[in-house]
Amino acid sequence: MPSAPRTAPQQYLGRFGIFSHELRSEDPALQEQRRRAAAALEELGFGAIWLGGNSGVHHAAALGGSTERIALATGILNIWHEDANIVARQRAEMEEAHPGRFLLGLGASHAQLAQNYQRPYSTMVGYLDTLDNAAIPVPTDRRILAALGPKMLRLARDRAAGAHPAMVTPEYIKQAREVLGDGPLLAPVATVVLESDPVRARAIARDFLDLYLRLPNYTANFERLGFTDEDFTGGGSDRLVDSLVAWGTDDAISDRLTEFHTAGADHLALQLITAGGGETPPLTQWRHLADLTGVTAKSA
Numbered sequence: 001m002p003s004a005p006r007t008a009p010q011q012y013l014g015r016f017g018i019f020s021h022e023l024r025s026e027d028p029a030l031q032e033q034r035r036r037a038a039a040a041l042e043e044l045g046f047g048a049i050w051l052g053g054n055s056g057v058h059h060a061a062a063l064g065g066s067t068e069r070i071a072l073a074t075g076i077l078n079i080w081h082e083d084a085n086i087v088a089r090q091r092a093e094m095e096e097a098h099p100g101r102f103l104l105g106l107g108a109s110h111a112q113l114a115q116n117y118q119r120p121y122s123t124m125v126g127y128l129d130t131l132d133n134a135a136i137p138v139p140t141d142r143r144i145l146a147a148l149g150p151k152m153l154r155l156a157r158d159r160a161a162g163a164h165p166a167m168v169t170p171e172y173i174k175q176a177r178e179v180l181g182d183g184p185l186l187a188p189v190a191t192v193v194l195e196s197d198p199v200r201a202r203a204i205a206r207d208f209l210d211l212y213l214r215l216p217n218y219t220a221n222f223e224r225l226g227f228t229d230e231d232f233t234g235g236g237s238d239r240l241v242d243s244l245v246a247w248g249t250d251d252a253i254s255d256r257l258t259e260f261h262t263a264g265a266d267h268l269a270l271q272l273i274t275a276g277g278g279e280t281p282p283l284t285q286w287r288h289l290a291d292l293t294g295v296t297a298k299s300a
Contacts, residue, residue: 009103009141009161009185010266013071014047016293019189019269021052022281024059035066037281042070044287045295050075050105050164050189050269056082057090057104064098072098075164075189075269076107076146079127080116088134091142104138105164107146121151128159144185148221153179161185162266167218169243170263172225177264187267190260193247194272194285201247206235208273209244245273250292257293 018041023034041049048071051059060072077087087104094102106127108120124145131138145156147163153176156163162185163176173188180186191208195201212218213232222231222240231240246256260268270293272285279285290296 009071009144009187012047012100013103013185013187013267014295015261015267016046016289016295017048017050017071017073017187017267017269018046018286018289019050019052019075019271020281023049023063024051024053024055026059031062033281035063037283038063038070039066040283041286042067044290046286046290047071047267047295048073048103048269052271054078054081054109055105057087057094057102060102061090061094061097064094064101069101071101071103073103073144073164073269074105076105078109079106079124080109084127084130085134088131088136088138091138092136095142102142103161104143105146106143106160107164108152121155124152124155125159128155144187147176148217149224150179157181157184162187164188164269166271167191167212167244168221169225170259171243172221173260173263173265185267186265187269188260188265189271190257190268191245191271191273192253192257192289193245193274194253194288195247196249196252200275201245202238202241204273204275205241205245205247209236209241254292 023037025034038049049063050073052075055074056077060074063072091104108124140159141161143160144162144164145152145160146165147153147156148165153163157180162180164187166189168188177186193201193204195204213236219232227240231237246253257268270289272282272289274282
């Protein structure tokens with residue numbers, strides 16, 4: 001099967017996708033459920049499924065047969081865990097099976113989460129070199145970097161389609177767009193809690209943010225945005241929580257997401273977090289997000 005003509009990621013991703021850890025599950029008992037959920041997201045009108053956690057090409061391939069159009073992306077593939085030559089081969093097989101639908105998201109993870117973590121920038125450069133020199137290279141416009149700091153953003157600008165940062169604010173998006181320039185893709189993760197009660201919404205958000213507040217890569221980025229140690233205590237200050245997580249009424253959440261686009265984001269990978277114990281995957285709430293963002297109306 002011939003490769004599809006090259007299309008800018010901004011066009012095939014659309015304005016909204018879903019970022020999901022659930023859809024990368026390897027539990028055999030959940031495979032049919034995952035496939036049905038992916039098909040439902042495509043039917044709802046979302047442009048992309050971002051497979052959260054340490055996802056690989058095989059996680060995306062598992063959903064390719066149950067969908068026809070929706071883009072499938074790793075968000076992110078951990079460069080410490082997967083050999084670049086093997087990834088390049090898998091990516092080529094994915095392109096052959098599902099032309100033009102896969103975006104390889106790459107990240108250097110964190111010292112606390114990856115073995116043999118050292119010189120992440122140089123390691124990423126070497127990883128990209130290997131992808132470039134593979135038997136079937138991974139095209140620059142078919143890979144994206146989970147970049148946060150200015151140095152990695154410049155690498156995303158020069159050697160990838162763009163950047164896929166997480167735990168960021170509209171203010172960060174403005175700064176990242178200045179580094180990237182007008183052309184590259186900027187597709188941040190936008191975290192959402194569908195809850196209008198401030199106490200409940202912030203409690204859900206704080207449970208989720210706990211890990212991120214223990215990772216220096218993220219706290220360093222928060223500090224660049226003007227937050228201080230006081231904002232990192234007690235699960236995060238209200239100011240930090242409200243900056244990182246969109247919650248409230250539908251109108252309030254919609255307005256917050258619009259701020260990301262206005263600041264320079266091309267595409268938002270919507271990460272829905274819940275109190276737990278509910279529907280998994282959260283299809284009912286994903287449908288709510290589809291209505292809130294208008295993707296359903298646009299796909300009708």
